[in-house]
């Protein structure tokens with residue numbers, strides 16, 4: 001008789017987390033999810049990610065930041081998966097508080113309650129864009145995870161289709177801004193494809209796994225594709241990198257929160273982001289689906 005393994009999914013209402021819940025259920029796991037708003041997972045997400053309320057075996061309602069004790073969260077759990085990250089910028093809590101400290105609380109509970117493996121989602125190209133607050137927080141957590149004594153896997157995905165969906169929303173307005181000349185390349189990846197990689201990571205050595213999608217585009221090509229998908233002529237206003245770098249430096253002096261937000265848009269487009277290709281879902285089809293979805 002095979003024993004059904006139990007997994008805890010933290011971040012289950014997010015873009016990737018929903019696909020991960022779905023993937024583990026399809027593979028026959030018992031899935032406990034932690035969410036702070038159960039209503040959110042009753043309907044599909046804005047980029048087509050699945051509703052998972054009715055397929056989860058157990059739903060724990062908790063805001064990790066506000067819950068005094070997480071005792072019992074990992075009780076009986078074999079594998080913890082976390083894609084918890086800061087969803088909306090907040091003047092009170094930053095990436096360090098959410099992406100590092102909140103995940104560390106989950107890790108602490110996993111150690112105390114003796115789970116066998118912890119799968120964490122960080123980001124790709126962490127060494128190139130290490131100065132982003134988000135990446136700094138991710139890497140602090142990864143260091144703690146490696147030192148925790150638990151068996152671990154760190155998934156390092158390229159940009160998600162959900163992020164490309166934001167380009168699509170901008171294209172719908174008929175106009176986009178671009179930092180730099182848009183010639184850097186990336187291979188974005190669909191949440192369902194990454195979820196397979198995450199579920200495959202339950203076994204084996206402690207390791208990092210880098211993953212991207214099947215097609216490589218420049219940033220400019222992605223923007224143009226988004227315009228074409230919604231039937232608009234591309235209209236892109238380009239800001240030279242030196243100008244944006246200068247504004248970014250200046251903003252740091254009077255609004256550190258805004259500067260942190262800007263840093264992602266500024267730093268990310270300076271490098272190619274091409275990671276090992278995986279999956280069979282194509283960005284062109286994703287944009288076509290967004291174009292016919294109800295607004």
Ligand SMILES: NC(=O)c1ccc[n+]([C@@H]2O[C@H](COP(=O)([O-])OP(=O)(O)OC[C@H]3O[C@@H](n4cnc5c(N)ncnc54)[C@H](OP(=O)(O)O)[C@@H]3O)[C@@H](O)[C@H]2O)c1
Nearest residue numbers: 011013014015016063064065083084085087158159160163
């Ligand atoms: N987006 C990309 O292109 C990309 C690329 C590479 C790597 N990554 C990494 O992949 C991971 C997942 O990304 P994603 O786009 O799936 O994230 P997401 O959609 O923003 O989901 C984040 C999840 O964390 C939850 N969360 C945040 N604070 C919480 C708290 N205090 N208590 C309980 N839950 C909390 C959110 O809950 P609510 O729904 O209630 O807010 C949500 O379920 C992140 O670590 C991200 O850095 C992302």
